[in-house]
Amino acid sequence: MNDQPDLNALMARLGDGDRSAFGAVFRLLWPPTLRLCLSMLKNDADANDAAQQGMEKVFSRASDYDPSRPALPWALAISAWECRTILRRRSRRRETPEEFADEPMTGAAEDELLRRNLTRAAVEAMGQLSDADKETLIATFWDETAGASGATFRKRRERALQRLRDAFKRMYGIA
Amino acid sequence: MESPELKESERRARRAYEAARLRRAVVAFAPILLLVTATALVGHRFGYTLAFGSALFALGVTLLWYGRSAKQAVLPGVAAGLVPLLFALCARQMNHACGGDRCMIFCVPACLAGGVVAGIVVGSIGVRTRRGFGFWLAASGVCLLTGAMGCACVGLPGVIGLALGYMLTTVPALIAARHAVWPETKGIDP
Numbered sequence: 001m002n003d004q005p006d007l008n009a010l011m012a013r014l015g016d017g018d019r020s021a022f023g024a025v026f027r028l029l030w031p032p033t034l035r036l037c038l039s040m041l042k043n044d045a046d047a048n049d050a051a052q053q054g055m056e057k058v059f060s061r062a063s064d065y066d067p068s069r070p071a072l073p074w075a076l077a078i079s080a081w082e083c084r085t086i087l088r089r090r091s092r093r094r095e096t097p098e099e100f101a102d103e104p105m106t107g108a109a110e111d112e113l114l115r116r117n118l119t120r121a122a123v124e125a126m127g128q129l130s131d132a133d134k135e136t137l138i139a140t141f142w143d144e145t146a147g148a149s150g151a152t153f154r155k156r157r158e159r160a161l162q163r164l165r166d167a168f169k170r171m172y173g174i175a
Numbered sequence: 176m177e178s179p180e181l182k183e184s185e186r187r188a189r190r191a192y193e194a195a196r197l198r199r200a201v202v203a204f205a206p207i208l209l210l211v212t213a214t215a216l217v218g219h220r221f222g223y224t225l226a227f228g229s230a231l232f233a234l235g236v237t238l239l240w241y242g243r244s245a246k247q248a249v250l251p252g253v254a255a256g257l258v259p260l261l262f263a264l265c266a267r268q269m270n271h272a273c274g275g276d277r278c279m280i281f282c283v284p285a286c287l288a289g290g291v292v293a294g295i296v297v298g299s300i301g302v303r304t305r306r307g308f309g310f311w312l313a314a315s316g317v318c319l320l321t322g323a324m325g326c327a328c329v330g331l332p333g334v335i336g337l338a339l340g341y342m343l344t345t346v347p348a349l350i351a352a353r354h355a356v357w358p359e360t361k362g363i364d365p
Binding site: 014016017018022023026030048051052055056057058059060061062063 | 195
């Protein structure tokens, strides 16, 4: 995570129009973006597509980057949004996953379906949160402190999680 | 070694970055088109005003797209350029025996005076904020093109008057800035 301050400075330079920072920012952002997409989509091809689209979104919004905030959670929040879009598209394409449609459910298949549905529901609920909350939760996922001190970050995380629970409860009636 | 797919991803991200910057630059500088239209309607030389206005729009969009200190020169340049533009348009509307291109009563002196004031504005910003040569160049380009839209109604003498007035105050400020600021940034005592 020593790259983090460099990434912030490089992203600020890129946002200001310094093209010499482009390659370095791309190389620093690509691996965590791809990991995030893989963890959310569980499919290499979809993850690559989402990471690609996420990177395009991140770089097209580079001029909006606020240098007072950490760059990695900001970029990952944008990429997570792309993954969520792909997940929604996927769920619209097949409301019931076809791999389970023709065969009787085994215990493992049921668990897998349940896990997928839960992931999808959590991602939907996360879409209801503010960008700052999303960044905090993604930073928690990646074990980042988002540039804030430990106590501040813990407080932020607690609030973001509470809001995620509230959103989940509002949408699905359970928490 | 980077894979061809990763190279392609980087190329696509770069294209998205440049396209987004260009889009933002066009949107940010679009209001200047209103100024160009208004000046063309109020002034008497539609063709010249449109030519200077188009050049101003192209330059402004390029500077905003490029970014860095060039981007920061656009607003001061336009603000300073509004002075000679308004001076020239007001002089033209004043009740006097205007001789067109040779109007030395109000029009050409107004352009000269506008250029002097614009030069003071750009010079003071450049010296106070300790900007580099790129800023001076960009701000001067934007300022002169903005002012020229108004001074074009007097023809070439108006534009020359604007440029002379501008140089009269900018050149000393530039020399002062060079001696006071740039050696300091290079680590040389002024």
